[in-house]
Amino acid sequence: MVPSNQIVEAAGFYLQRLCIEIDNRSTGSEGNRAATDFFARTVSGFGFETESPQFDCIDWSQNGARLSVKGVPFEVFASPYSLGCQVTAPMVVVSTAEELTSAEISEKVVLLRGEIAREQLMPKNFPFYNPDHHRFIIQLLEAKTPKAIVAATSRDVVMVGSQYPFPLFEDGDFIIPSIYMTEEEGNKLAAHAGEQLQLEIQAERIPAVGCNVIARKGARQDRRVVFFAHIDARMGTPGANDNASGVSVLLLLAELLADYSGSLGVELVAMNGEDYFSNPGEQRYLAENAGRFDEIVLGVNLDDVAYHKGKVAYSLYGCPDDLVGLIQDVFTKYPDLIEGQAWYQGDHGLFIMNGTPSLAITSELLEELMGDFTHTPKDSPEIVDTNKLVTVALSLRDIVLRLDRQSG
Numbered sequence: 035m036v037p038s039n040q041i042v043e044a045a046g047f048y049l050q051r052l053c054i055e056i057d058n059r060s061t062g063s064e065g066n067r068a069a070t071d072f073f074a075r076t077v078s079g080f081g082f083e084t085e086s087p088q089f090d091c092i093d094w095s096q097n098g099a100r101l102s103v104k105g106v107p108f109e110v111f112a113s114p115y116s117l118g119c120q121v122t123a124p125m126v127v128v129s130t131a132e133e134l135t136s137a138e139i140s141e142k143v144v145l146l147r148g149e150i151a152r153e154q155l156m157p158k159n160f161p162f163y164n165p166d167h168h169r170f171i172i173q174l175l176e177a178k179t180p181k182a183i184v185a186a187t188s189r190d191v192v193m194v195g196s197q198y199p200f201p202l203f204e205d206g207d208f209i210i211p212s213i214y215m216t217e218e219e220g221n222k223l224a225a226h227a228g229e230q231l232q233l234e235i236q237a238e239r240i241p242a243v244g245c246n247v248i249a250r251k252g253a254r255q256d257r258r259v260v261f262f263a264h265i266d267a268r269m270g271t272p273g274a275n276d277n278a279s280g281v282s283v284l285l286l287l288a289e290l291l292a293d294y295s296g297s298l299g300v301e302l303v304a305m306n307g308e309d310y311f312s313n314p315g316e317q318r319y320l321a322e323n324a325g326r327f328d329e330i331v332l333g334v335n336l337d338d339v340a341y342h343k344g345k346v347a348y349s350l351y352g353c354p355d356d357l358v359g360l361i362q363d364v365f366t367k368y369p370d371l372i373e374g375q376a377w378y379q380g381d382h383g384l385f386i387m388n389g390t391p392s393l394a395i396t397s398e399l400l401e402e403l404m405g406d407f408t409h410t411p412k413d414s415p416e417i418v419d420t421n422k423l424v425t426v427a428l429s430l431r432d433i434v435l436r437l438d439r440q441s442g
C-alpha cells in the first residue's frame with residue numbers, strides 16, 4: 035500500500051516544526067514548552083482530550099568555561115547543568131576509585147581521568163539505573179568537598195552516543211561545579227599536578243516547569259493501549275530521530291484515529307524528560323499510574339524510529355502469545371518493519387518494570403545511528419525517512435483497530 039502524498043507531507047511538516055522552527059526542546063526550555071503546546075494543540079484538533087501534568091525542572095544557561103595553568107589555556111566545556119564558579123586552587127590527579135578514597139582534595143580542584151572517567155556517572159537522584167560504583171564515586175566526591183572537578187573523558191557510546199569528549203557529570207542536583215575535556219587535553223593537564231590552576235565556569239541553573247502531554251480517546255480508559263514518544267531533545271541538538279521521529283508518528287497516528295470511536299481506550303503520551311538528567315516526565319507518569327498498569331493491554335514506545343538507512347525494527351516484551359500473533363500479523367503487511375534485537379534503554383522500561391506487555395519501535399541500525407548522530411547537531415531531519423514515519427503510524431493504527439475489535 036502506498037501512503038498518500040498528503041500524509042507524507044504532514045510527517046515532513048511535523049519534523050520541520052519540532053526540529054527547525056523550534057530549535058531546542060531540552061526539558062525546561064522555552065522550546066520544550068513550545069513543543070508540548072504544539073503537540074497538545076495538534077492532537078486536540080483530531081478530537082483527543084488532553085491533559086498536561088506539570089513538574090518542576092531546571093533550565094540551564096551557560097557562557098562557557100575557561101581553564102588555565104600559568105596563563106596557558108586548555109580547551110574545556112562546562113558540564114551540562116553545572117553550577118558556575120571562579121576558582122584558583124592546586125590540582126590533584128585521580129585515576130581510580132581507590133585513589134579517590136585516599137586522595138586529599140578538599141578545597142582543591144580534582145582532575146578525574148582514565149578508569150574513573152570511563153563511564154558517564156548516573157545523576158545522583160536518577161531512579162531507574164544507578165550502579166553502586168557510580169553512587170560510590172559521587173558520594174566520595176561530595177564528602178571530600180573539592181572546589182571543582184575537571185574530567186578528561188574518552189568515549190561511551192552506550193550511554194552518551196557519539197559525543198566526544200562526553201560530560202562525566204550531567205546532573206542538576208550535583209553541587210560540585212565541573213567541566214570536561216578530551217583525553218588528550220587531560221594528558222597535557224595531568225603534567226601540571228600540584229600546580230595552581232585557574233578555572234571559571236559561567237553557568238546558571240534556572241528554575242522552570244515542564245509537562246507531559248497525555249491525549250485520550252475511546253470509551254474505556256481501564257482497558258487501553260498506550261503509546262509513548264519522548265518529546266524532549268538533548269540540549270543544543272535538533273533531535274530529529276531522537277525523538278521528533280517518535281513524536282511525529284504519534285501526531286500522524288492521532289490524525290489516522292480522528293474518527294475513532296471504539297471501546298478500547300487509546301492514550302498518546304508525549305513524554306518529557308528521557309534525555310534530561312532526572313527523567314521527571316517518566317517519574318510523573320509512573321506516580322500517576324501506580325497500581326493501574328494492569329489496565330494497559332499494550333504499551334508501545336517509539337524512539338529513533340525512522341533512520342533513513344536500514345529498516346524499522348520492533349521488539350516485544352512480556353506479550354502473551356495471542357498478542358504476539360496479532361502484532362506480527364499486522365507488521366508482516368509492512369515490508370519496512372522487521373523484528374529486531376531487544377534493547378532496554380528506552381521508556382518502554384516503565385512498562386517492563388510494571389509487567390505490562392510492551393512493544394518497542396526503533397531503527398534497525400540503531401547502533402550506527404547512535405554512534406554517528408545521536409545527541410549531536412547532525413541528528414537533523416535529513417537523516418529521517420518520512421515514509422517510514424507514515425508506515426509506522428499506519429501499522430499502529432491497524433493494531434489499535436484489531437485490538438478494539440477483539441475487545442468487542
Ligand SMILES: [Zn+2]
Nearest residue numbers: 276277308337
Ligand atoms: Zn531518545
